[in-house]
Amino acid sequence: MLANAAGVMPDSLKFEADQIFFERGLDGVDVVVHGRHSHEKQRRSDLRKRLILTRRVLAVASDPANNNALFWNPAGASLEQALAVLGVPDASIGVIGGTEVFGMFLDRYEFFYLTRAPGVRLPGGRAVFPEVPERSPEDVLTRHGLEGGPPHPLDQKHGVAVVKWRRPNGI
Ligand SMILES: NC(=O)c1ccc[n+]([C@@H]2O[C@H](COP(=O)([O-])OP(=O)(O)OC[C@H]3O[C@@H](n4cnc5c(N)ncnc54)[C@H](OP(=O)(O)O)[C@@H]3O)[C@@H](O)[C@H]2O)c1
Numbered sequence: 001m002l003a004n005a006a007g008v009m010p011d012s013l014k015f016e017a018d019q020i021f022f023e024r025g026l027d028g029v030d031v032v033v034h035g036r037h038s039h040e041k042q043r044r045s046d047l048r049k050r051l052i053l054t055r056r057v058l059a060v061a062s063d064p065a066n067n068n069a070l071f072w073n074p075a076g077a078s079l080e081q082a083l084a085v086l087g088v089p090d091a092s093i094g095v096i097g098g099t100e101v102f103g104m105f106l107d108r109y110e111f112f113y114l115t116r117a118p119g120v121r122l123p124g125g126r127a128v129f130p131e132v133p134e135r136s137p138e139d140v141l142t143r144h145g146l147e148g149g150p151p152h153p154l155d156q157k158h159g160v161a162v163v164k165w166r167r168p169n170g171i
Contacts, residue, residue, distance in 0.1 A: 001125035002097055007037060013122070017154040018115050021162060022096075025113065030091035031083065033072075035101045049091070051082050053101055060085045074104065103130040106144040112165040114141065114148075119158055141165045 003009045023042050026032055032040065032050040039045065039052075051072040052063065059076030063069035072082040083089050095105050106129065114128070114137055127133060129140045138148060147168055151161035 001120075001122035002099065002128050003126040004122045005124035007126055010122070012120050013117060015117065015155045015158060015160045018117075018160055018162070021113075021115075021154060026094050026096070028092075029094035030088055031086065031093045032096060033079075033093050033101065033105075034096045035098045038097045038101070040096060049086055049088060051079075051086065051093075097128075099126050099128065099130055102128055106140065109144075109146060109165070110167055112141060112146060113162050114138070114165060115154065115160060115162040117158060117160045 002013075022040070023044075026040065026042070026048065027044065030049060032048050034040070034050070034052060036052055036054045036056075046066070046068070048068060050066075050069045052069055053074065054071050055073055055075070057071045057073050057076070059073055060082050061071045063071055070082060070086050077085075079093075080089065083091050083093075095101060095109070128137050131140045135143075141148065145167055146165040149164045149166065151163050154160045154162055
């Protein structure tokens with residue numbers, strides 16, 4: 001689960017080492033892509049170019065509150081078209097959720113970083129992919145052609161670890 005049943009990511013799911021890992025990852029991409037409820041709310045967020053998925057626009061539209069952001073509806077414009085309008089056609093992108101947005105890119109990820117916090121239970125919460133919990137996240141990633149590496153511990157006290165999933169031979 002990436003959020004609880006109310007659609008909120010509770011503090012119980014936030015671990016400092018994971019947050020630092022996440023923030024560093026976003027510092028390494030050109031554009032952040034996320035659904036309307038998944039803004040990362042970090043110190044450098046305003047500096048990042050971003051595409052915000054929403055069905056409230058037909059294709060792409062500027063965000064009056066943020067010059068670095070565009071609202072994007074994939075039903076009306078491709079990712080490539082949206083990146084061109086944003087002015088960064090060859091950008092590297094970091095997809096940060098939520099559920100439907102993570103699912104949309106399953107056949108396109110070059111890498112997917114899956115962090116697990118084994119001590120946290122969020123019954124009825126929002127899953128990382130639409131196919132979860134019918135399938136495990138690892139099963140979903142495998143079915144979409146990704147291969148998992150070894151777990152990298154982030155917070156040993158709480159058993160929190162991240163696995164880098166990689167698409168063999170690139171996309
Ligand atoms: N633990 C984690 O790593 C993690 C990661 C991501 C998110 N989260 C948490 O998860 C919660 C939100 O998750 P969520 O899945 O409910 O929200 P979300 O993906 O951020 O937002 C859902 C909204 O995004 C838009 N959207 C999604 N798919 C779309 C599509 N295919 N086409 C057009 N618009 C689309 C829609 O906006 P409109 O309603 O405007 O049409 C939809 O209502 C938050 O609490 C967030 O903090 C946690």
